[in-house]
Amino acid sequence: MRHRYSLDHVALLVSDLERSVAFYRDVMGFEPIPREGSANVAWLEIGGGDAIHLIAGDFGATHVTKETHVAISTADFDAFVAHIGALGIPFTDWPGNPGRIGLHRNGFAQIYVQDPDGYWIEINDHRPPGAA
Template structure:
């Protein structure tokens, strides 16, 4: 399984020869966000704002259950209210990568029999967020969740 995932990511680096020199230099995948499922959103938000010094950024859900921070060039930290138990690997705690080639990733995962699912847990499903972004989820060899979405902007 680990080698298949590594091989799938390696395929993302393969760029067709027909692309221009500028397109060949453009990255095809990068970190997008880290999500932490927290017990108390206000306490965690204050910690990351005041102690760590992160700046908040607009978040699309407006449900008072999320705080988003900028953690670098086009990278974010998402705090999500709701944790009531000790942390365990779940989709609410995941790392996310963005790609301009989500359809190719999905085809590779299907061909290589790498299981993935949508947010609801539907095998081989794709989540369509309210803001139009598509996303899939899968586990790394240790059981931690990884998201890949198409929110890729060079």
């Protein structure tokens, strides 16, 4: 039997919650989700009901590589690239060429940025068949 799933959220351990919230809110454009509870956790809506949970804690043992990344798709790819360019946020293609937009083997554009803790985020214009 094959189950159907959908992504609910991604959780990242961060070293400075306020700095990370500012990045995901101001650079990525994610909307904070009001919530009661722990002062060391923040939730932000990515879109379409998906969310990112940022959890402040001891980041010391965290190992970050580009191969372990979060991928976000946007229909406004060119506008996003212009936005981060205006903010002075560096980006690369997959091989690591600064300021270069990559082309995935399946034909969609993609770039990679890093958040304040070094997590890699792929931003692309991938539109699977049937996507709006």
